[in-house]
Amino acid sequence: MTTGQIVERGHPQHGEVVAGRILALAHGRGSSSSSSVLAELLRLGIGPSGIVLGAPDSILVIGALVAGALYGAICPVVVTDATLDPMGIWEIDEDRLDPVAVLEKPADNADTWEK
Amino acid sequence: MDLTADDRAALTGDHGEAARFCMELMVAVGRADDAPRLIDIESAHIDGCLYHGRAGLDFAERLVAGGGEVAVPTTLNVSSLDLLHPDLYRGDLETATLARRLMEAYMVLGCRSTWTCAPYQLEARPRFGAQIAWGESNAIVFANSVLGARTNRYGDFMDICCAITGRAPLTGLHTDHGRIGTMLFEIRLPDRLLDLDLTYALVGHIVGRMAGVGVPVIVGLDRRADEDRLKALGAAAASSGSVAMFHAVGVTPEAATLYTATGGAEIGTSVVLDSAALASARNELSSETGTLGGVSVGTPHMSISELATLAALTAGRRAVVPFFANTGRDTLASADSLGLTKSLEEFGVTLVTDTCTYITPIIGPIEGDLMTNSAKLAYYAPANLGVTVCLASLADCVESAVAGRPVTSESPGW
Numbered sequence: 001m002t003t004g005q006i007v008e009r010g011h012p013q014h015g016e017v018v019a020g021r022i023l024a025l026a027h028g029r030g031s032s033s034s035s036s037v038l039a040e041l042l043r044l045g046i047g048p049s050g051i052v053l054g055a056p057d058s059i060l061v062i063g064a065l066v067a068g069a070l071y072g073a074i075c076p077v078v079v080t081d082a083t084l085d086p087m088g089i090w091e092i093d094e095d096r097l098d099p100v101a102v103l104e105k106p107a108d109n110a111d112t113w114e115k
Numbered sequence: 116m117d118l119t120a121d122d123r124a125a126l127t128g129d130h131g132e133a134a135r136f137c138m139e140l141m142v143a144v145g146r147a148d149d150a151p152r153l154i155d156i157e158s159a160h161i162d163g164c165l166y167h168g169r170a171g172l173d174f175a176e177r178l179v180a181g182g183g184e185v186a187v188p189t190t191l192n193v194s195s196l197d198l199l200h201p202d203l204y205r206g207d208l209e210t211a212t213l214a215r216r217l218m219e220a221y222m223v224l225g226c227r228s229t230w231t232c233a234p235y236q237l238e239a240r241p242r243f244g245a246q247i248a249w250g251e252s253n254a255i256v257f258a259n260s261v262l263g264a265r266t267n268r269y270g271d272f273m274d275i276c277c278a279i280t281g282r283a284p285l286t287g288l289h290t291d292h293g294r295i296g297t298m299l300f301e302i303r304l305p306d307r308l309l310d311l312d313l314t315y316a317l318v319g320h321i322v323g324r325m326a327g328v329g330v331p332v333i334v335g336l337d338r339r340a341d342e343d344r345l346k347a348l349g350a351a352a353a354s355s356g357s358v359a360m361f362h363a364v365g366v367t368p369e370a371a372t373l374y375t376a377t378g379g380a381e382i383g384t385s386v387v388l389d390s391a392a393l394a395s396a397r398n399e400l401s402s403e404t405g406t407l408g409g410v411s412v413g414t415p416h417m418s419i420s421e422l423a424t425l426a427a428l429t430a431g432r433r434a435v436v437p438f439f440a441n442t443g444r445d446t447l448a449s450a451d452s453l454g455l456t457k458s459l460e461e462f463g464v465t466l467v468t469d470t471c472t473y474i475t476p477i478i479g480p481i482e483g484d485l486m487t488n489s490a491k492l493a494y495y496a497p498a499n500l501g502v503t504v505c506l507a508s509l510a511d512c513v514e515s516a517v518a519g520r521p522v523t524s525e526s527p528g529w
Binding site: 035036039040042043044055056058059061062066067071079 | 328
């Protein structure tokens with residue numbers, strides 16, 4: 001985990017590093033510890049820059065929120081119903097982006113959490 | 116999302132800073148999930164006590180500093196350390212110290228030091244219909260499927276937020292419509308395989324992989340699918356996929372009939388689970404090299420009946436390779452009083468409590484495959500421990516440990 005590498009056996013991007021990249025997932029999977037793992041990656045500065053989901057996943061959302069609250073680490077999580085073609089290019093239309101899971105107040109010592 | 120006066124009071128800090136922070140996170144997650152409102156929960160099970168790095172510890176200590184206290188009976192999942200057998204730990208001291216601090220933070224918050232991934236094996240367990248907030252993927256699926264209690268897949272951070280606020284967003288598996296079966300699996304297996312523990316783990320592995328975020332309905336299981344076997348099935352499905360609930364028609368409490376399990380809906384093509392499918396699943400999970408390095412069972416934690424079965428299989432015999440069995444400390448206490456512990460230790464079983472061999476360095480380097488009857492361990496161990504694994508029934512694990520080489524009697528003609 002300290003390397004930010006994908007270690008899951010059989011994963012198509014096995015060995016690749018998530019740091020600074022946008023993760024696109026149809027949906028989350030497996031361990032309910034993913035929240036801590038995501039928060040830890042963000043704390044270490046090797047987490048993804050953002051996550052795009054095909055279905056809501058509160059496990060990943062809360063990991064990102066906690067990292068934001070504790071460390072000011074930003075990792076937007078976007079849920080879309082578009083087909084997630086990994087080879088495609090997406091445009092995010094700000095007018096249609098509906099920020100919902102944002103902490104209302106900034107945490108102590110963290111930068112202001114912008115909507 | 117509608118908030119009650121009490122919810123708002125928590126948000127403004129009337130119940131303390133920890134409760135305020137937890138409610139703030141809860142509201143954000145609830146809104147992300149489109150929850151209409153929050154509901155009360157009766158109990159919680161915390162997964163966040165397993166050390167994954169500094170972030171989890173910072174979070175827990177922040178809650179302690181904020182005067183946090185759980186509002187409902189709350190149990191704790193496995194941690195990184197076996198506190199009853201501390202010499203088993205082979206990791207570094209710094210990690211152990213931080214892991215210990217994390218465990219203590221959760222105890223200060225008022226959680227019970229149960230340290231098990233199988234809280235449904237404790238004396239007090241949720242009744243049918245109870246709204247609960249449980250973490251730990253295998254416990255979630257067991258609570259929903261086998262007990263008929265209601266929980267979503269709560270992960271680290273959210274689990275303790277629910278415990279401290281005593282609330283959870285009304286979505287998903289907390290609702291009737293969220294529990295309806297969405298995908299059909301048909302079992303077509305001979306009696307020989309329905310009588311075998313390993314079968315259920317393999318069924319779970321396939322179901323998990325194919326079910327995605329749906330609620331699988333399995334037709335063709337019968338009373339031979341007892342709690343221990345359903346536990347193995349659920350654990351496998353929660354590892355290979357994100358199954359949080361399954362129905363086994365005629366077996367689990369919300370699936371007396373297929374109609375009940377699906378709410379009368381037509382749920383499309385069924386997947387047939389026959390011997391060939393199981394053989395294929397087994398090959399997928401096993402990376403065996405043919406030599407036996409050690410055995411690990413009890414992922415999830417062995418129940419008292421499983422320990423009794425293991426004791427019967429091993430009585431008067433000796434293992435020639437390391438043999439680990441994970442269980443909860445409460446179960447170990449029962450095993451002690453039944454005389455099982457002594458018998459197992461004479462065989463050469465190393466009983467591990469409070470943690471699990473696949474998540475913390477206990478097994479150490481072995482020469483050869485790690486044999487297990489757990490699809491969950493087989494799934495995670497290669498990446499976590501760097502071992503090759505061989506999947507076999509509990510009986511074959513014992514025979515192999517005695518022989519010092521893999522003995523898989525049931526494999527020909529799966």
